[in-house]
Amino acid sequence: MSIHPHERLIGAIARLILDPLAPPARHIAVGAASPIPAAASWLVRKLGHDVRLSLLHRPTGNPFTEGTRELFDLAGQGRIDLFFLGGGQIDGQANLNLIGTGEWPGRAARFPGSFGSAFMYFMTPRTILFREEHSPRVLVPRVDIVSAPGLSAPGVFRRGTAQALVTGKCIFSFNATAGRFRLASRHPGETQDSIRAATGFAYDGADAPVTADPTEEELALLRGPVCDEMLATYPQFCRQVWHRSDEKAA
Amino acid sequence: MSIHPHERLIGAIARLILDPLAPPARHIAVGAASPIPAAASWLVRKLGHDVRLSLLHRPTGNPFTEGTRELFDLAGQGRIDLFFLGGGQIDGQANLNLIGTGEWPGRAARFPGSFGSAFMYFMTPRTILFREEHSPRVLVPRVDIVSAPGLSAPGVFRRGTAQALVTGKCIFSFNATAGRFRLASRHPGETQDSIRAATGFAYDGADAPVTADPTEEELALLRGPVCDEMLATYPQFCRQVWHRSDEKAA
């Protein structure tokens, strides 16, 4: 069985979670409809790391009893170390736009909305940005609408910002001091030119090594125990990536 | 069976609750360790009035799932029409002192503390003050410490204040505009002089009619269905007043 591109993304995110230079990730929360970040978090757990996962929107066995309010309160308390965010647009200063393009409130193209991004991005020490589509349409010089800013003025309470941006083509690390992304690795099949051409914002690092494949151990964990954990919440994803379905859930 | 003085107080409080000139009492909350106000509220219910009772500190079947916080939130929302308060000292401006006498925080004699009085007194349209001991020690010209003020400066958010003060000797009504009590009725056996002598603060109305006894119907309700409701929470009170004990609770 060849490596599915999603498996590569999952492995790459898991390595970002485990980055020894980043603040510790003892508690990771994963929002709704995020199978790849969820799988990466499970992989870290199944690799034996002592990390707590709070996964929203499991139909039963949800970890919370006050819905998303409890998630946001946890983040407010500083008890969530790492969260994942995406964006309809993401710019070179790590600003996120989940609201829409064109005039406010997204007259050209309306996205679903900000969800909790305008809060979570400030409250967690680390955010891993994830957006599979890597195109000039998504990675723009400047977002049309800022639903959550990547950087804040001095004095504004903020625990952290983006650690990295993971796309279908590459991984960018984010330098909060410079307010700029740097190419950290490119996925197999991509070149420095293909990435440059698909990226609307300027970034540092003309080239970078190829993103490492998941190890055999990681692949075995993904296809076994990680998939087991994901089946009930993400049946479609598990079918698509691992050709498995949950007999009970079906 | 003669009328127990507590039955008279219960009947008098029930009539105050039903006072047609006061704001409607659709929802009455009764705090802990308040058998007489609780019995008066139950009596109003058993007389057929459509009133909701929230009784705190029933060991099981408590109406709340967030403890007293839910009570205070209810009051904040304006959903509680009537509450009962007492005081180690009560003065002629209806200021309450549940904290202590002498220097702060009650060096001469410390009372238990303010509980929620500094909030509830502002939040409910009506408060019935109840203190059985009627003496110059309790009913003072000016409380040593204000745990909850009877009146507030203009602009301070406040839905109401004291409707009346019920003691073991009499009932005073409170005129919030004048900031003064007026003798409304004196209990059997009391005279205008005995009340004047036992009251530390000045009040209007030299004399007043005798407090009416509970009717036969009211007494029958008190001794039957009201006592039934009270047995589990106030076994000692029910024994003392009605010579009844709860076999199940015993």
Next chain:
Amino acid sequence: MTPTPLDALAALVPDGALLAMPPDNSLAPAAFARALVRRRARGLRLVGVPVAGYATDLLIGAGCVASLQTSAVTLGEAGTAPRFAAAVAAGSIELIDATCPAIHTMLQAAEKGVPFMPLRGVIGSDILAHRADWKVIDNPFADGGDPILLLPALAPDIAAFHAVCADAHGNIYVGRRRELATIAHASRRVLVTVERMVEGNLLEDERLAPGVINGVYVEAVALAARGAWPIGLLDEYAMDAAHIAEYARLARTAEGFSTYLAQYVTAPLASAAE
């Protein structure tokens, strides 16, 4: 509390009401929304707590909605909420963007009876730039230079949701979805549909009480078996993903949406089934 017929429950909502509903993963009142469409509700000002889904998209498509305050509108795996997207493109509804914890916080302020409540974050977001009713102050407990957002209390005229069961006292079982209690506490009137009525008093049962909303907050209850459908309800039944996908497909056009309404909402059969 005697159950009200579902269409009578919907009739309790006046046109123009500020109506709060939970999202598709938290006891959304789908049958109630269909009843609102049947009663031709107009000018509703919806609040998605904190996001909105099927019921909101349906009401927007049916022309019931004047404005929507929420943090997002989504059909989950079925993607974009099509009538919402069309309404935004046409500018036919007023959209008031928030962010999830801000919605929770504004309701908590109403729950507590205070005029405002603070929230961290949000500063620098264009959401704030478009909220004239939100204020940033300097934190009075810091030594200066610590801006913090204050959000006004939000007290919906009506909250509506679909729960598991109710008793004769109007107590409602919502299980682990305790956030529904805050919506109920904050709202002036609460209308609830339930799968079934139960005997006794839910608050007297120590095992059930933690998942119960006190009837003091509840104005009326209607029976609506499978009343969350096509959304799921706790462990009672799962989401009907195929139906939501069908909705998403049909609702992509105004014509398709009309077909959907005729088949599932206004048809005599669909109506009678509720």
Next chain:
Amino acid sequence: MTPTPLDALAALVPDGALLAMPPDNSLAPAAFARALVRRRARGLRLVGVPVAGYATDLLIGAGCVASLQTSAVTLGEAGTAPRFAAAVAAGSIELIDATCPAIHTMLQAAEKGVPFMPLRGVIGSDILAHRADWKVIDNPFADGGDPILLLPALAPDIAAFHAVCADAHGNIYVGRRRELATIAHASRRVLVTVERMVEGNLLEDERLAPGVINGVYVEAVALAARGAWPIGLLDEYAMDAAHIAEYARLARTAEGFSTYLAQYVTAPLASAAE
């Protein structure tokens, strides 16, 4: 989470800790307080949420307490808390008076991660006059002339309570006493005694989950059968009113209190029973 022995749980509380406990009607940690007396805890800064009772009076009498923030101290039907009254008269503890909803509000601010939260009422009370850490501002959402109290967030170092059961994940069943969740959320560390450990995961059980506090907040759990005694525990067992009355009587004097300690708290037998 493997249960810790009770005395080891008490050893996790450093001298001087800001320690929050619920009152006698809401899962008060009586056995835990006795263990703190045995470990000779000193300088504790107690928070009674929102009032205090037996456990607090015991700790004050045993010399464990430097300060107490609460809205009241009472033994309920047994009357005044005698060691508290003696300590106030002697000025031997610092007493920080609050009012019930203010305690709840300060914890809710910590729960939410905001530096303050407003509360209505209180203005004109001498409680406010003695709280330099409370502020009155003019409501920024009114047109002026609307003073409102702001309370600072209160994040206890440790919260302790006695609950029904825990599972291996540290999830705690508190039933309808949901206010315990706020205490747990607001506190940096949470130590819990329970009647028993249970199999499985309490949060996976849809019937129990509404009464469960997530183990994410919980540092350690100790088994303590009848660990609320002489206080009652939900519908598990009733308050031992005779014992509380005996305590109230003995604790009226320092000598009587010593007798009580020797008999019920520090005696080898009493200790071994816990």
